[in-house]
Amino acid sequence: MFNSSIEQIPRQELEALQLDRLKKALEAAQRTPFYKKQFSDNNIDVSKINSLSDLKKLPFTTKSDLRVSYPDGMCAVDRNVIVRMHASSGTTGKSTVIFYTRKDIEEWSSLVARGLYSSGIRSEDVFQNMMGYGLFTGGLGLHYGAEKLGCMIIPSATGNSLKQIQLIQDFKTTAVHITPSYALHLADVINGEGINPADLGIRRAVLGAEPYSEATRDKIQDIYGLKAYNNYGLSEMNGPGVAFECEELGGMHIWEDFYIPEIINPETGENLPDGETGELVITHINREAMPIFRYRTRDLTRIIPEPCRCGRTHKRIDRMKGRTDDMLIISGVNIFPSQIESVLMNIPEVGNNYQIVVDRENNLDKIHIKVELYSKMFHGDIKELDSLRKNITDLLKSTIIVTPKIELLEPGSLPPSTGKAVRVIDNRKI
Amino acid sequence: MPHQLSIFAENKPGKIEKITGIIAEGQINIRAVTISDAGDYGIIKLLVDNPERGFELLKSENIAVNLKEIIAVKIEDKIGGLHEISKVLRENNINVNDSYGFITEPKKEAVFIFQVADPIHAENILKKEGFSLLSDRELYLI
Ligand SMILES: [Zn+2]
Numbered sequence: 001m002f003n004s005s006i007e008q009i010p011r012q013e014l015e016a017l018q019l020d021r022l023k024k025a026l027e028a029a030q031r032t033p034f035y036k037k038q039f040s041d042n043n044i045d046v047s048k049i050n051s052l053s054d055l056k057k058l059p060f061t062t063k064s065d066l067r068v069s070y071p072d073g074m075c076a077v078d079r080n081v082i083v084r085m086h087a088s089s090g091t092t093g094k095s096t097v098i099f100y101t102r103k104d105i106e107e108w109s110s111l112v113a114r115g116l117y118s119s120g121i122r123s124e125d126v127f128q129n130m131m132g133y134g135l136f137t138g139g140l141g142l143h144y145g146a147e148k149l150g151c152m153i154i155p156s157a158t159g160n161s162l163k164q165i166q167l168i169q170d171f172k173t174t175a176v177h178i179t180p181s182y183a184l185h186l187a188d189v190i191n192g193e194g195i196n197p198a199d200l201g202i203r204r205a206v207l208g209a210e211p212y213s214e215a216t217r218d219k220i221q222d223i224y225g226l227k228a229y230n231n232y233g234l235s236e237m238n239g240p241g242v243a244f245e246c247e248e249l250g251g252m253h254i255w256e257d258f259y260i261p262e263i264i265n266p267e268t269g270e271n272l273p274d275g276e277t278g279e280l281v282i283t284h285i286n287r288e289a290m291p292i293f294r295y296r297t298r299d300l301t302r303i304i305p306e307p308c309r310c311g312r313t314h315k316r317i318d319r320m321k322g323r324t325d326d327m328l329i330i331s332g333v334n335i336f337p338s339q340i341e342s343v344l345m346n347i348p349e350v351g352n353n354y355q356i357v358v359d360r361e362n363n364l365d366k367i368h369i370k371v372e373l374y375s376k377m378f379h380g381d382i383k384e385l386d387s388l389r390k391n392i393t394d395l396l397k398s399t400i401i402v403t404p405k406i407e408l409l410e411p412g413s414l415p416p417s418t419g420k421a422v423r424v425i426d427n428r429k430i
Numbered sequence: 431m432p433h434q435l436s437i438f439a440e441n442k443p444g445k446i447e448k449i450t451g452i453i454a455e456g457q458i459n460i461r462a463v464t465i466s467d468a469g470d471y472g473i474i475k476l477l478v479d480n481p482e483r484g485f486e487l488l489k490s491e492n493i494a495v496n497l498k499e500i501i502a503v504k505i506e507d508k509i510g511g512l513h514e515i516s517k518v519l520r521e522n523n524i525n526v527n528d529s530y531g532f533i534t535e536p537k538k539e540a541v542f543i544f545q546v547a548d549p550i551h552a553e554n555i556l557k558k559e560g561f562s563l564l565s566d567r568e569l570y571l572i
Contacts, residue, residue: 192492373438373494380436380496381527382466382473408471410440412492 002117002149003110006257007312014256014313018285019052022260025284025291028076034069035293055260055283056271060294066096066236075099077289087135088235098137098235099289105144107286108238111255112145115244118253118312119229120204123150125175130164130182131209133157137239138209142177145241151175158182161189168200175204180212180220184352187223198225206231208240211320213338215345219352230319236295237282243317251304251316258286261317262294263303266324274305279324280317298324328358328426330365335400337424340369343395349377349388353414360428367404369396375411431499431549432566435476435484438494441467449474449493456480456487461572462543464530475528477543479570499549502564503556507533507540515542518559524552534572541572 001007009017026046029035039046042059049057066074075082083102087095100108121127127146133139139157146153154167164186167173178186183205190197205220205228217228232252233240242259243252254261259282263272266279280297284290300323304316322336329335337356344350351372359366371392373385385408392406439445446465453460453476462477478484481497488495505511512531519526529544541564546552553563564572 375489375492375494378436378438378494378496380438380473380498382468385438385471385473386468408438408440410438410445411494413440 001312002114007114007118007253007314009257009313011313015052017257018260019050021257021285022052022055022283023049025286025293028288029291029293031076032074032291034065034073035291038065052260055262055294058293060269060281060296061292062296063096063236063298067094070094071097072099074290074292076291077101082289086137086140086235086239088137095135096236098238100238101288104238104287104289107258108141108241109144109148111238111258112141112241113148114255115231115241115253116142116145116149116151116206118244118246118310119206119231120227120247121146121149121151121175121206125151125204126154126171126173127151127175127177128154128156128164128167128171128173130156130158130176130178130186137233137235138177141233141239141241142206146177161186162193165190165193165195168202173200173202175206176202177206177208179209180207180216181210181352183207183220183224183228184216187220188352197223200224202226204229208233211322211326211338213342213345214319215342219345232299232317232320234297234299236292236297237284238287242282246308246310246312248308248310250308251318253308253312253314254282254317256314258284260285261303261315263301264296266298266300274303274315277302277318277321300324300327326424328356328367328424330358330367330400330402333401335367335402339399340396340404341423343399344369344371344392347388347392347395349374350392351375351411354423355414356424358424358426358428365402365428367400367402368407369404370407370409370414372409372411372414431553432502432564432569433481433497434500434543435474435478435481435488436496436498437474437476437488438471439474440471441469446474449476449488452487452491452493453478453484456483458484458487461570462530462532464528466528475530477569481570498545500543500545501549501552501556502569503542504562504564505531505540505542507538511540512542515556515561518556518561519552522552522555524548524555541569 081101082099084100087097129143131138156164156167187197202224203226205226207228208231220228230245232243243254245252262281263278264281272278280299280301281294283294284292300321301317322338327334344354351374353372355370357368389406397403459479460476464475466473485497524546527545531542533540
């Protein structure tokens with residue numbers, strides 16, 4: 001382990017540490033205009049928060065709270081001790097800004113290093129970081145973590161696939177940080193160059209920044225002959241590194257010396273017991289510049305109640321089931337794009353790109369799913385295509401209940417995704 | 431045995447143009463075209479003078495393409511010509527998947543082209559029945 005004393009800390013000691021840090025964070029939060037007002041509006045006396053279960057008494061913090069606090073309404077330290085900021089661009093309105101002191105950056109880097117180690121990355125690895133650098137936390141977050149671990153980093157960032165391939169070959173990249181959609185796209189480009197992706201020698205992939213299914217992970221592992229690990233993060237909680245999958249592959253350890261996770265019913269806000277699926281809510285208890293309490297991530301998951309075989313005592317969260325705001329309601333049925341993806345990725349005749357389009361025609365919801373035919377699986381027979389289309393329709397119908405209309409497209413006709421893939425287009429005006 | 435190209439195409443304007451453009455650029459001559467249409471998409475079948483090269487060119491453009499074995503039978507351009515061969519095929523339980531015919535100038539000969547599940551079996555039967563089959567070379571040079 002990267003830091004076995006903290007990763008294997010007995011639960012009792014961990015909880016004592018959490019309470020201590022929570023109290024300090026509450027103390028610091030009173031210096032921020034946002035929490036000062038939120039606590040007084042809700043009659044919260046922070047000196048009365050004396051146990052971890054008292055955390056429930058605090059109100060939630062939401063994305064819109066962060067937007068309203070733009071640019072620094074949640075900052076708890078002096079401007080001159082801040083060494084960095086990151087921001088996530090909101091599609092609507094102002095972006096959300098996160099600040100870090102030097103200690104925050106160092107601890108975040110150690111946390112990412114801890115996670116990378118648990119996913120089997122070692123200091124001997126050549127780590128190609130194919131993630132966006134800049135205001136987005138994904139690139140720099142993993143960069144600092146991998147550097148802390150001692151890897152040689154290739155900060156190749158996103159795009160320019162031919163250059164990426166050349167770097168992999170020339171510097172013998174052994175580990176990559178990549179979005180799943182780009183990993184699949186890059187495999188097509190590598191194949192197009194007459195190279196078998198499995199011959200490149202990449203042994204580990206850290207997949208992140210977008211939701212993906214277990215079937216997509218399998219596909220990436222098969223194509224490249226590597227082991228791929230999941231991780232979870234969000235800029236409000238530093239960025240990547242909040243939770244990492246260990247080599248036991250049974251969910252992601254959420255580093256509880258930094259974060260207190262809760263699962264709530266997204267409609268009522270009530271806490272749910274471990275094991276039940278709901279919205280993940282996280283409290284950051286160890287960031288000087290910007291404490292955040294009970295942040296509503298809008299990600300749906302569950303806490304895995306059983307301890308992990310790896311010996312780490314930090315709880316695990318399951319792979320994300322979707323986002324509360326990604327959920328599509330089609331004719332009254334709740335559908336997650338991830339369910340559709342898992343079905344499609346298990347059909348060998350279907351290529352890597354797909355798109356879900358939802359329309360409302362005559363007051364009825366219609367779901368169209370566009371898939372590309374995988375050229376190697378085309379045998380020139382029209383009956384085969386008709387039965388493929390029927391097969392896709394039936395498989396999806398049995399998973400999502402509603403009957404989709406399947407459109408078979410030529411290979412390469414959907415826009416290739418080089419970052420966060422746009423998979424869902426909802427044309428309904430509600 | 432001769433081959434033809436089977437190409438998957440969406441039923442949208444410009445799709446045939448794109449494919450024929452690639453074929454023309456490769457200096458490949460098209461002898462016959464058929465399209466089977468299934469609504470949103472279809473299969474374009476091209477009989478060309480160099481199907482292997484056409485296949486490689488289309489594949490390199492990421493087009494879903496397949497090389498299919500075909501049977502090309504010469505039939506007399508007269509009433510009942512097609513009927514005779516159809517009868518033989520039916521009597522031998524051979525199901526024709528996809529077929530078309532054309533007439534060659536100036537010899538006034540008709541060629542009937544079709545796909546079957548087992549082309550070697552069909553070829554043997556037709557030969558035995560006295561039909562004249564075109565080899566790949568003969569067909570591509572028509
Ligand atoms: Zn574990």
